[in-house]
Amino acid sequence: xxxxxxxxxxxxxxxxxxxxxxxxxxxxxxxxxxxxxxxxxxxxxxxxxxxxxxxxxxxxxxxxxxxxxxxxxxxxxxxxxxxxxxxxxxxxxxxxxxxxxxxxxxxxxxxxxxxxxxxxxxxxxxxxxxxxxxxxxxxxxxxxxxxxxxxxxxxxxxxxxxxxxxxxxxxxxxxxxxxxxxxxxxxxxxxxxxxxxxxxxxxxxxxxxxxxxxxxxxxxxxxxxx
Amino acid sequence: xxxxxxxxxxxxxxxxxxxxxxxxxxxxxxxxxxxxxxxxxxxxxxxxxxxxxxxxxxxxxxxxxxxxxxxxxxxxxxxxxxxxxxxxxxxxxxxxxxxxxxxxxxxxxxxxxxxxxxxxxxxxxxxxxxxxxxxxxxxxxxxxxxxxxxxxxxxxxxxxxxxxxxxxxxxxxxxxxxxxxxxxxxxxxxxxxxxxxxxxxxxxxxxxxxxxxxxxxxxxxxxxxxxxxxxxxxxxxxxxxxxxxxxxxxxxxxxxxxxxxxxxxxxxxxxxxxxxxxxxxxxxxxxxxxxxx
Numbered sequence: 141x142x143x144x145x146x147x148x149x150x151x152x153x154x155x156x157x158x159x160x161x162x163x164x165x166x167x168x169x170x171x172x173x174x175x176x177x178x179x180x181x182x183x184x185x186x187x188x189x190x191x192x193x194x195x196x197x198x199x200x201x202x203x204x205x206x207x208x209x210x211x212x213x214x215x216x217x218x219x220x221x222x223x224x225x226x227x228x229x230x231x232x233x234x235x236x237x238x239x240x241x242x243x244x245x246x247x248x249x250x251x252x253x254x255x256x257x258x259x260x261x262x263x264x265x266x267x268x269x270x271x272x273x274x275x276x277x278x279x280x281x282x283x284x285x286x287x288x289x290x291x292x293x294x295x296x297x298x299x300x301x302x303x304x305x306x307x308x309x310x311x312x313x314x315x316x317x318x319x320x321x322x323x324x325x326x327x328x329x330x331x332x333x334x335x336x337x338x339x340x341x342x343x344x345x346x347x348x349x350x351x352x353x354x355x356x357x358x359x360x361x362x363x364x365x366x
Numbered sequence: 367x368x369x370x371x372x373x374x375x376x377x378x379x380x381x382x383x384x385x386x387x388x389x390x391x392x393x394x395x396x397x398x399x400x401x402x403x404x405x406x407x408x409x410x411x412x413x414x415x416x417x418x419x420x421x422x423x424x425x426x427x428x429x430x431x432x433x434x435x436x437x438x439x440x441x442x443x444x445x446x447x448x449x450x451x452x453x454x455x456x457x458x459x460x461x462x463x464x465x466x467x468x469x470x471x472x473x474x475x476x477x478x479x480x481x482x483x484x485x486x487x488x489x490x491x492x493x494x495x496x497x498x499x500x501x502x503x504x505x506x507x508x509x510x511x512x513x514x515x516x517x518x519x520x521x522x523x524x525x526x527x528x529x530x531x532x533x534x535x536x537x538x539x540x541x542x543x544x545x546x547x548x549x550x551x552x553x554x555x556x557x558x559x560x561x562x563x564x565x566x567x568x569x570x571x572x573x574x575x576x577x578x579x580x581x582x583x584x585x586x587x588x589x590x591x592x593x594x595x596x597x598x599x600x601x602x603x604x605x606x607x608x609x610x611x612x613x614x615x616x617x618x619x620x621x622x623x624x625x626x627x628x629x630x631x632x633x634x635x636x637x638x639x640x641x642x643x644x645x646x647x648x649x650x651x652x653x654x655x656x657x658x659x
Contacts, residue, residue: 149519156472157584159480190531194582219475244531267529
């Protein structure tokens with residue numbers, strides 16, 4: 141585990157029974173919802189390792205769905221999430237899977253949003269309710285919810301990274317961590333920036349105007365007990 | 367302020383600056399998150415309140431988990447306490463009752479504080495609240511105790527794991543009891559070095575403890591390991607306050623815990639495929655809950 145804070149150790153305040161299988165799962169679901177950023181029609185949760193073996197008993201299924209519905213891990217409605225999803229017309233499915241060499245508590249969410257766009261979001265619950273989103277649509281990212289996180293999908297061409305980081309500079313936003321990966325030379329690339337402090341939401345609009353940038357996702361920190 | 371990566375570094379920093387573990391955790395968090403001391407105190411008071419609620423509910427009335435596998439034991443202990451017949455005295459019985467209460471509330475999908483995890487949510491509240499009553503501490507002092515526990519937790523989280531799926535029960539209940547013992551040592555006036563000695567002793571005593579939940583639920587044997595962890599923490603605080611040190615320093619003990627945890631077969635790391643979970647009775651209970659008989 142990297143930079144652990146006091147309220148990661150003593151927290152979250154949550155609905156039981158398992159920090160990694162219930163609270164972490166709720167956070168993973170909520171993070172997936174945030175990444176998609178549009179209403180969700182259906183989710184097929186591919187469950188790996190300990191998630192696969194024990195999800196029913198830990199309410200992991202209820203918690204993942206609660207997160208997709210936007211609930212926090214301390215929301216008392218969490219235990220009724222499956223019924224709430226049904227009432228709202230959200231289709232959910234749980235499929236045991238082998239996702240390869242990943243953390244024991246890992247889920248891949250196959251999501252269809254309201255405009256029929258498909259998403260594949262892979263994340264792990266790494267203990268004590270902490271999470272890490274590791275892949276979006278096959279691209280490696282790192283979202284922990286600890287920092288404000290900015291993700292751009294863009295064409296792999298010179299200058300794009302400089303323009304995006306330039307915009308951060310102009311706004312006096314400090315970049316704490318940075319990760320850049322491309323699927324293939326000259327094709328699509330994905331950049332993850334973890335930023336210090338809060339960021340105004342119109343940053344997204346400005347970065348969207350950078351030539352070659354196809355998608356921008358801004359994720360606020362989860363906060364101590366959220 | 368310099369950020370400690372190990373117990374030995376944290377002890378050095380605390381000695382250099384003449385501060386306690388709790389003060390270290392507060393200053394570090396203020397710096398790291400850019401928030402005021404007041405905000406942190408308030409957040410920790412909320413944490414203490416939630417802990418107290420979880421540690422109390424199951425003692426006032428019998429609380430049963432959703433599966434029905436566990437419940438009513440905290441209430442049983444509370445009545446036993448009232449009978450005045452206990453062998454070990456009120457403090458220990460009350461601590462066990464509080465630990466069981468939190469675990470039962472957790473199994474009932476009620477609200478608890480994961481400290482560090484939900485499976486081990488009973489230990490720190492039971493230890494802090496019991497020690498607080500014995501030592502007649504105010505809530506402000508107990509909040510400081512929680513920060514001291516967190517300071518040790520920062521080192522555990524950085525260098526090992528809290529996850530039963532990665533390190534077995536020793537990483538969950540073991541870490542909780544180590545942090546709790548360290549916190550009580552500070553509440554009793556012990557030094558940061560003494561707190562870490564207490565943590566090291568706790569880890570020694572739980573080394574190899576596997577995670578083997580019956581039916582995959584955080585109930586059997588988890589609730590009783592919370593009771594046991596609370597007793598271990600309180601007893602270890604007394605050991606250390608009597609002047610007993612740890613021959614193996616905290617960083618070594620923690621490293622051993624992590625290495626042993628990673629060496630445990632997958633069956634004994636929260637998968638419910640070994641240990642108590644696969645005993646004939648464990649399997650029968652699983653079938654009873656999920657109807658696979």
